[in-house]
Amino acid sequence: MDIIVCVKHVPDTTEAEVVIREDQRGIKTEDLPYVINEWDEYAIEEAILMKERLGGTVVAVTVGPEEAEATLRRCLAKGADWAMRIWDEGLEEADGFAIAKVLHAAIKDMKYDLILTGTQAGDDGYAVVGVALAELLGIPHAALVKKIELKDGSAVVHRELEGGLEEVVEVRLPAVFTIQTGINEPRYVSIMGIKRARKKELRVVSLSDLGLTVDEVLQSSWLTIKRMYVPPPKKQAVIIQGSPADVAAQIVEILKSKGLM
Amino acid sequence: MRDIFVLAEHRKGEIRDITFEMLSKGWELAEQAGGTLTAVLLGHNVDEHASKLAEYAKKVLVVDNPLLENFNAELYQQALAHIIKEHKPTLLMMGHTGFGMDLAPALAVQLGLPLATDCIDLCLDGGRLLVTRQMYGGKVNVEAAVRVAETYLVTVRSASFEAKEGVSAGGEIVHVDVPIQEVDYKRFVQYVEPPKGEVDITAADIIVSVGRGIREEKNLPLIEELAKALGGVVACSRPIVDKGWLPKDRQVGSSGKTVRPKLYIAIGISGAFQHVLGMKDSEMIIAINKDPKAPIFSVADYGVVDDLFKVVPELTKKIQEAKGG
Ligand SMILES: Cc1cc2nc3c(=O)[nH]c(=O)nc-3n(C[C@H](O)[C@H](O)[C@H](O)COP(=O)(O)OP(=O)(O)OC[C@H]3O[C@@H](n4cnc5c(N)ncnc54)[C@H](O)[C@@H]3O)c2cc1C
Ligand SMILES: Nc1ncnc2c1ncn2[C@@H]1O[C@H](COP(=O)(O)O)[C@@H](O)[C@H]1O
Numbered sequence: 001m002d003i004i005v006c007v008k009h010v011p012d013t014t015e016a017e018v019v020i021r022e023d024q025r026g027i028k029t030e031d032l033p034y035v036i037n038e039w040d041e042y043a044i045e046e047a048i049l050m051k052e053r054l055g056g057t058v059v060a061v062t063v064g065p066e067e068a069e070a071t072l073r074r075c076l077a078k079g080a081d082w083a084m085r086i087w088d089e090g091l092e093e094a095d096g097f098a099i100a101k102v103l104h105a106a107i108k109d110m111k112y113d114l115i116l117t118g119t120q121a122g123d124d125g126y127a128v129v130g131v132a133l134a135e136l137l138g139i140p141h142a143a144l145v146k147k148i149e150l151k152d153g154s155a156v157v158h159r160e161l162e163g164g165l166e167e168v169v170e171v172r173l174p175a176v177f178t179i180q181t182g183i184n185e186p187r188y189v190s191i192m193g194i195k196r197a198r199k200k201e202l203r204v205v206s207l208s209d210l211g212l213t214v215d216e217v218l219q220s221s222w223l224t225i226k227r228m229y230v231p232p233p234k235k236q237a238v239i240i241q242g243s244p245a246d247v248a249a250q251i252v253e254i255l256k257s258k259g260l261m
Numbered sequence: 262m263r264d265i266f267v268l269a270e271h272r273k274g275e276i277r278d279i280t281f282e283m284l285s286k287g288w289e290l291a292e293q294a295g296g297t298l299t300a301v302l303l304g305h306n307v308d309e310h311a312s313k314l315a316e317y318a319k320k321v322l323v324v325d326n327p328l329l330e331n332f333n334a335e336l337y338q339q340a341l342a343h344i345i346k347e348h349k350p351t352l353l354m355m356g357h358t359g360f361g362m363d364l365a366p367a368l369a370v371q372l373g374l375p376l377a378t379d380c381i382d383l384c385l386d387g388g389r390l391l392v393t394r395q396m397y398g399g400k401v402n403v404e405a406a407v408r409v410a411e412t413y414l415v416t417v418r419s420a421s422f423e424a425k426e427g428v429s430a431g432g433e434i435v436h437v438d439v440p441i442q443e444v445d446y447k448r449f450v451q452y453v454e455p456p457k458g459e460v461d462i463t464a465a466d467i468i469v470s471v472g473r474g475i476r477e478e479k480n481l482p483l484i485e486e487l488a489k490a491l492g493g494v495v496a497c498s499r500p501i502v503d504k505g506w507l508p509k510d511r512q513v514g515s516s517g518k519t520v521r522p523k524l525y526i527a528i529g530i531s532g533a534f535q536h537v538l539g540m541k542d543s544e545m546i547i548a549i550n551k552d553p554k555a556p557i558f559s560v561a562d563y564g565v566v567d568d569l570f571k572v573v574p575e576l577t578k579k580i581q582e583a584k585g586g
Binding site for chain 1: 272277331332333334335357358359360362363365366367369370371375376377378379391392394395396397398399400401402403404405406407408445446447448449450451452453454455467473491499500502503504505509512515516517518519523524531545546547548551552554556558559560561562563564565566567571572574575576578579580583584
């Protein structure tokens with residue numbers, strides 16, 4: 001099995017304060033920690049598990065600036081064979097479709113049986129790149145995959161629908177699957193892995209190497225961001241203040257008054 | 262101004278709520294723009310659905326074909342591509358759901374049309390489409406302009422629009438025949454129902470729900486003790502199930518359970534919309550989170566901005582005292 005995994009380096013904003021830039025078209029990223037996109041962590045794990053079982057290669061590909069190499073190195077340390085980073089100034093503006101076009105140009109002449117992406121990126125949340133890439137490559141896909149069983153020339157996959165319902169489909173390979181969290185237990189990065197990763201190839205490619213220009217990539221974008229703002233709360237919780245003991249006592253009073261205790 | 266199309270989402274004999282939410286919004290957009298609203302229904306033996314949709318739209322386009330009995334993105338894509346080329350609607354809306362996410366990007370690429378996903382609002386301004394969507398786990402709203410096109414494709418987030426009662430639109434039901442080719446590269450096998458667990462969290466009056474803020478599995482007893490003191494059950498956000506710390510039947514949210522208890526305490530949960538979908542109709546919501554900007558505070562009635570490891574033990578103790586004395 002030769003597997004390509006698309007991974008994205010994203011800011012982790014779960015606990016950080018998000019500050020919108022002056023031009024209102026992005027957020028300030030300088031002080032944010034960056035991580036591998038949560039969904040991609042499961043995708044790379046799934047690829048490595050398959051390789052460990054069946055042999056073959058795993059390639060990690062990202063479209064991102066130099067900092068994104070941290071995410072590629074993480075994939076190499078976990079067991080990917082080599083990695084590719086594609087970048088050009090101007091791609092900051094790329095939307096999901098533009099990214100899919102860049103990935104398509106990079107991947108179309110590579111050898112693969114399977115391409116894995118995350119279901120969505122935690123930052124933009126488009127849930128577009130994987131399925132759009134499949135259509136550009138002219139191969140089948142399944143989104144929101146929670147289980148993959150490989151057969152000869154095809155895969156039986158479980159797609160997650162609402163309410164925990166799963167839809168089982170059989171898909172001919174090569175195909176693109178967008179991976180949902182929980183499909184496996186992503187491994188930790190080992191010291192040995194990090195050492196081995198140093199010797200692995202990390203290829204850096206520009207758009208012109210792929211026969212593309214920034215303009216033609218961006219021209220086809222679906223979306224142009226006009227303005228970002230902090231969502232006005234639909235409702236604002238009453239904040240209970242004080243020391244933990246005070247807070248606890250106030251909650252007890254609230255629960256009592258509502259007959260919940 | 263041409264038509265607004267809404268793709269009806271149905272599964273196992275039922276039209277899903279998102280369909281009515283989109284029809285309400287679609288009606289409003291059509292009125293504003295002086296166009297008409299059409300529901301698109303793909304399926305097999307779906308006459309009942311068609312009559313129902315006719316209460317909400319001026320027209321119901323039905324493609325009845327045994328191949329469309331179960332959702333199959335490839336076959337739906339073929340049918341929709343045909344319908345779009347034929348009717349050239351201004352806008353086609355579908356749900357940002359397990360179906361829409363599998364279908365919409367491929368359809369857009371095939372037809373060379375722009376797609377805006379996971380929209381929470383949209384507005385047609387002249388020939389332009391402006392959408393509102395969220396980024397960074399709901400911490401930021403984004404207004405985006407969609408590339409100008411003859412037809413816009415949009416996927417809509419669940420619960421973004423209120424599903425209004427049907428307007429007795431008396432919609433005309435039109436059966437259309439579109440050529441659909443069975444494909445040999447993707448085949449529906451079956452649905453698998455989620456396993457029934459031991460505890461039915463949807464029946465509980467009090468739910469104490471835990472998220473990734475708990476950090477480690479070994480900290481879970483903290484939450485269990487609070488639930489026990491209150492006489493409630495423990496539930497959780499998705500990452501806790503993904504890690505295998507609690508079984509799937511404890512998961513609240515779009516891909517888990519929908520609960521409406523008298524009291525829902527969300528501890529170390531950020532409030533991603535997929536989680537909120539499953540608990541927003543609880544009678545009272547208390548959130549404990551150390552991040553004052555966590556989106557959960559805009560659905561909660563009461564909030565505590567502090568470290569859960571300090572607050573939860575105190576709360577358990579105070580409740581035990583109050584109940585004991
Ligand atoms: C198709 C799809 C379906 C999904 N379905 C579901 C679903 O059904 N249910 C669901 O829950 N999610 C679902 N998700 C995932 C969802 O998008 C979020 O990733 C998830 O809800 C986040 O869980 P969380 O709030 O526990 O974790 P996080 O978002 O990581 O939040 C953790 C929170 O804990 C707080 N915290 C950390 N430490 C402390 C401390 N010491 N004291 C107090 N607070 C602390 C942080 O400030 C943060 O707000 C789905 C996603 C997709 C794409
Ligand atoms: N810049 C990128 N480089 C490589 N892969 C990406 C990039 N952006 C998105 N992807 C892949 O596409 C998936 C879905 O992202 P999105 O469509 O942006 O929500 C991610 O989980 C990644 O696997």
